[in-house]
Amino acid sequence: MGFLSLFSKSPPALLALPSGSFTVDCEGVVLVGTVPSSFPADLVNSIARQVLAVFKDGKENAHLPLSEIIISYPSLKITARELRGGAIIFLSPQARYSPANQI
């Protein structure tokens, strides 16, 4: 069974979807957060940018002021609450997928 020891190897680490929250100001600057530091900052900033844009465009362009948005993916839920032009954003990984036959 010697060759079977080959079936294990150390990193490169795989990027896990984080569980945690962070607060951003109206410019998208992260003020405080509990998202693990291993999660890339550019992805955190990207989430913040998209969330702020949806709040801003909803209010200014669609006349739809919003206080909260919940974005659902099969493996992640993002909940964002508006905070005076900024936002507090919660990230919750989900686990509810299994394979299926498709017609």
Added chain:
Amino acid sequence: METRHRVLLVDDEPGLLETYQQILRQLPSRPEIQTAASGARALAMLEAQPFRLLICDLKMPKMDGLQVLSIVRRKHPSLRTVVLTGVEDEQFRSRAYALGVDLYWNKPTSEQEITMFLECLESLLGRDAEEGFRGVQSKSLMDIIQLECISQSSSVLRITNGPLTGKVWIQDGELIDAEAGEQRGEAAFQKILSWKAGNFENLPAEPNRPRAIFKSYNAVLLESAQALDELQGGVSAEGTPVPTKSPLAELSQVEGVEFVLAMLPGESRYQVARGLENPERMAKWARESIDRFRELGHRLNAGPLESIQAQGPQRHATLACQGKAEFCVGWKHSMTPDRIREMMKKVLSLWVS
């Protein structure tokens, strides 16, 4: 002439690639095994020639397995994909399945596990070639039922289409019953056949199921197809014209709905709205929001965007995709988030049906 399937193995460790190659040579169908030491190389090879199966590691430098699978799912939707990894985290298993992989397998650590892994691979490779569901992904539900009946099968087909679920009972090659919501028998069967896409699974036969459909399966399929054609052509089964109705009229009657905006595929992403005086602004916001978070989902490898639920002091809105259509549904402020979720399922199921 017998064709050999091509299998592409992707792992960043050359030693492991060699070992896997040797293991995969034991597959009874003797596929042609090719290897790639990086995600980028694998994508280039997939562009260059057709493969039947991709076996991909998750932990790889530069482009990890989830990124590879995300691209593969979009560019090569018919390619069967297997994750072979040492990662035992449930989150990654879930994310891989969300990206549409056929099989997620932890790297085998015993000969017994290797044997089981090979059996699963052989099944994946041979499913189209040997079983009764050749090309099943491109077939309609009518084709699948015909195949079941022609092969004199006894089974129960459970069909789901978004929030809708139906069952079709087949006994010794005869269609004996169907169920969709409150409906049973032929009416339920016609309802199920009107669904354009979805998932199905074969459940064990139920020989004691009372028969509710007494015509032959051919007659039922023919009549159902005719009824669907007539409905689509604007003529009822009795030959009288069916009054044309806005496709959104019924949706806007759902409890709590203030407006419905459907954005349909096409060059200008054609839209129809009900309950909105000036839908252009709302449509622009909805499309941009969906595009933003769809793209973010790809970057995060979190799977396809399911919905965006937005709540405001005046009204709430839900953005969602159903098939190729995108929706923005406005809700009364009095609706609770749970109620909105429930009613949104109803809106989407009405659209589908």
